[in-house]
Amino acid sequence: MTTNSRNTSQRRTIVSALDDAAGFISAQDLYGHIRARGDQVALATVYAQLKKLVASGDVDAVMNERGESLYRRCAAASHHHHLACRVCGATLEIEIPPLEGWARAIAAEHHFYDVHHVLELTGVCATCHDAAH
Amino acid sequence: MTTNSRNTSQRRTIVSALDDAAGFISAQDLYGHIRARGDQVALATVYAQLKKLVASGDVDAVMNERGESLYRRCAAASHHHHLACRVCGATLEIEIPPLEGWARAIAAEHHFYDVHHVLELTGVCATCHDAAH
DNA sequence: ATTCTTGCAAACCCTTTGCAAGCTA
DNA sequence: TAGCTTGCAAAGGGTTTGCAAGAAT
Numbered sequence: 001m002t003t004n005s006r007n008t009s010q011r012r013t014i015v016s017a018l019d020d021a022a023g024f025i026s027a028q029d030l031y032g033h034i035r036a037r038g039d040q041v042a043l044a045t046v047y048a049q050l051k052k053l054v055a056s057g058d059v060d061a062v063m064n065e066r067g068e069s070l071y072r073r074c075a076a077a078s079h080h081h082h083l084a085c086r087v088c089g090a091t092l093e094i095e096i097p098p099l100e101g102w103a104r105a106i107a108a109e110h111h112f113y114d115v116h117h118v119l120e121l122t123g124v125c126a127t128c129h130d131a132a133h
Numbered sequence: 134m135t136t137n138s139r140n141t142s143q144r145r146t147i148v149s150a151l152d153d154a155a156g157f158i159s160a161q162d163l164y165g166h167i168r169a170r171g172d173q174v175a176l177a178t179v180y181a182q183l184k185k186l187v188a189s190g191d192v193d194a195v196m197n198e199r200g201e202s203l204y205r206r207c208a209a210a211s212h213h214h215h216l217a218c219r220v221c222g223a224t225l226e227i228e229i230p231p232l233e234g235w236a237r238a239i240a241a242e243h244h245f246y247d248v249h250h251v252l253e254l255t256g257v258c259a260t261c262h263d264a265a266h
Numbered sequence: 267a268t269t270c271t272t273g274c275a276a277a278c279c280c281t282t283t284g285c286a287a288g289c290t291a
Numbered sequence: 292t293a294g295c296t297t298g299c300a301a302a303g304g305g306t307t308t309g310c311a312a313g314a315a316t
Contacts, residue, residue, distance in 0.1 A: 006294095011296090027281080044282080047280090047281060063197075065196055067201070067279090083248075098231065103254060112218070112254075112258055115216075115256035129246045139269095143272070175274070177274075178271075199304095
């Protein structure tokens with residue numbers, strides 16, 4: 001999680017904007033928030049910094065169903081998954097410890113190497129469920 | 134699952150190519166296979182038909198980590214997952230029965246409703262692993 | 267005959283890249 | 292000073308759209 005990136009004002013602005021956004025946010029929207037706040041950072045810089053933040057493990061990235069990457073500051077250090085509300089976008093980090101073992105077992109069974117896994121859970125949170133009567 | 138689409142030769146070609154591809158395939162790759170087979174269908178038509186097929190429920194669509202949509206004919210009624218080789222693209226259908234229960238349990242625990250899950254496993258198959266020495 | 271589908275090219279959107287100027291360490 | 296970072300504009304890649312010609316019903 002340690003980074004050797006330079007501490008530029010743009011990087012600080014981007015990290016700060018990510019903190020303000022309490023859930024997953026697209027690079028474009030993040031850029032919009034930054035500009036709305038009155039800060040000046042180029043869109044290409046937003047992408048460049050997000051890339052570094054993901055590489056260093058400080059930020060999580062997932063792909064939404066429109067093909068946009070969504071970014072979020074990572075609270076948990078360990079491997080985890082997400083439970084997201086399809087209506088309001090609220091996200092919870094969850095852990096399914098047995099899953100890691102299953103993934104390894106299945107990989108071994110089929111003679112696959114270097115297996116990665118992605119699990120995403122989506123549903124409707126209690127708040128949004130109630131709001132729909 | 135019933136459709137009211139017209140039965141054009143292009144549509145038949147596209148469905149047939151989807152059947153030949155035994156797993157998830159991108160629209161671009163599907164188009165490649167169709168042309169490799171000697172058939173003539175415009176890329177825009179491939180996209181148009183895939184859109185209809187997804188809308189009618191005859192085809193499943195998921196987004197990969199590069200932001201491409203991947204399509205698959207919904208053959209199996211039962212829910213299952215995939216183990217795909219990152220090198221050659223070979224795909225195996227796998228089942229992780231306990232996962233369904235876990236998903237339900239987590240949903241209940243967090244008061245989420247109508248929870249769906251997507252699990253994708255990727256690795257390097259034995260053949261590709263051996264080919265790299 | 268009507269309505270949907272096809273196909274081409276252009277448009278779109280998100281993201282990445284080339285490169286000169288600026289700033290951090 | 293050396294090298295990463297920034298910023299602009301342009302390119303790239305996947306997907307969608309406008310519209311006229313062609314099929315299916």
